[in-house]
Amino acid sequence: MESTHLGWRPLIRRQWPLACALLFFLASGFLGEVGWWHVPGSVVVCVLAVVAPRRPFDAALSGATAVAASSIVMRVAGVPPMIPMLSGLVLAEVAAVMAIIAIVIRHVASMRAVVGTATLVVVSVVAGVVRPEYRSPYWPDDYTGPGFWAQVVFGAVLLTLSVGTGLYFRARDRERATAVRAEVAAAQHAERMALARELHDVVAHYVTGIVVHAQAAQAVPSAVQEVLPIIVRSGNEALTEMRRLVGTLRGTDGDAPTATSDLADDVRGVVEQSGQPVRLHVDLPVPVPPSLGRSVLRLVQESLTNTRKHAEGLSFVDVSVVVEDGVVHVVVADDGRAQSADPAGGTGGYGLVGMRERVELLGGRFSAGRRAGGGWEMRAALPVAEDR
Structure with missing residues (x-):
């Protein structure tokens, strides 16, 4: 179920709501305390989420790489992310990772979907360990941020939402594909039945005439010379009608163009x-x-x-x-x-x-x-x- 060659215009029509939401989350990261060390990685992950339907599995691996690289940069610089939402990831990164997981579940074969999802989850957890701890100056002195189990539960809820969304759209795509195949099969069957009816009604007439005249020739040998031209003419007419039927396929194409000798x-x-x-x-x-x-x-x-x-x-x-x-x-x-x-x-x-x-x-x-x-x-x- 790897995604087909989705063009840029269909991609934009499909993904613009997600792009607007991620852009809003990116902008919200600058509210309050200003920081920018997390911005490059967040932008990369958000862009990957928007274009993920083109190459879902590659987007998952690239998104995990971007999160890991951003975490290492912040660790080396000693600058924590501004207002992390979960495991050191800011709001835009969490939303983008959730979107990529849903897209991977929807479009990629089961084993690759599991690998892509697991990679994103593991890298997101590791990011919480690698990135410097965030502490707001507005927090009380005895407050250290959300507890470990609170983050585990919150992360499990978000992961369930992502996987559930992907499975829902995957099932809907499968149902739509099944319905389309059934409609196409029904259309093909109707075409064949129409052709069969016209073959019976038109060509059978000529074949019946050939049989009758052949039987007459057998019964009255002296009439062979008179009957043979009739049989030949009926055979030619039957062949012409069969070629016409095969060529048109549909007996109901009243608007079909008329062919001449030119x-x-x-x-x-x-x-x-x-x-x-x-x-x-x-x-x-x-x-x-x-x-x-x-x-x-x-x-x-x-x-x-x-x-x-x-x-x-x-x-x-x-x-x-x-x-x-x-x-x-x-x-x-x-x-x-x-x-x-x-x-x-x-x-x-x-x-x-x-x-x-x-x-x-x-x-x-x-x-x-x-x-x-x-x-x-x-x-x-x-x-x-x-x-x-």
């Missing part, structure tokens, strides 16, 4: 209808069958629809349809960034599922995801099989 013009028409800044490249040295061309058009149309719904700050969309070595290569790439909110009307999230199923049923390869330089890219490779 795929290049068809692609240009889909691009023009999108109304987006498209840079089109088409290279078709050999003709593409209309049954396959319809799937190519559907891939381009669905990709441009996704770009319009999900991309912000778009300056271009590259659309490439090229035939090489008997394979149609379809590439749609843009330089947009993900929207900060869901598109109007929402999204079912099944567009990529349908495209992948469409390509795989045609014996092709499909991939889609974020580009290294920013934006989104869809790639599909479909083998060309001429209609007979």
Whole structure:
């Protein structure tokens, strides 16, 4: 469950409440008695807590290192932290360590989560021994600060809160992932059932005609010459319908583009209808069958629809349809960034599922995801099989 490649913008949207809280705790450390020896270490730990979802386990180890280094610096300088909250750690450090523990528990595999949490806890306890003892001038002479057991109980409560928060979000993430997988499986099942129904209703008609005419030819040998052309025509029509069904996958796609004998013009028409800044490249040295061309058009149309719904700050969309070595290569790439909110009307999230199923049923390869330089890219490779 190590965190995925979370971009900086999603990270900021997710972590800004924590960043504001830690900034407040850092500022509160300057109230009353002024000190700064603990500030560099506190800042480092707080920054690590904010960026922890990108690399949770590394953030835990780095946070422990920062606390240890800050403790050694204060020990060498002989300057105690200003108003420590727990075991020599100031308020900002305690809050940051709690946040890192919760994030590690949420995102990291169990064994690594235990190691990361234990490292932070051990270093925090040792910091109380290494750092010089704090004593406020406003304390009575006979007061030495919170007792050992009071700190143990308080620390146990804070650790329980951190671990409990991490486990709660971990369970919620697991439930969400299970729900998404179930919805995707249901969508795939619905796609297959729709395809099966149309195969039975449309193709079975032609197959039944072939069987009937073949039986007639067996019963009346003199009628073979008349029946064979009918069988051939019915077979060709059945093959064409099967290729169309495999190419479209959904029998309910009423808005799917119509393919003609000129795929290049068809692609240009889909691009023009999108109304987006498209840079089109088409290279078709050999003709593409209309049954396959319809799937190519559907891939381009669905990709441009996704770009319009999900991309912000778009300056271009590259659309490439090229035939090489008997394979149609379809590439749609843009330089947009993900929207900060869901598109109007929402999204079912099944567009990529349908495209992948469409390509795989045609014996092709499909991939889609974020580009290294920013934006989104869809790639599909479909083998060309001429209609007979």
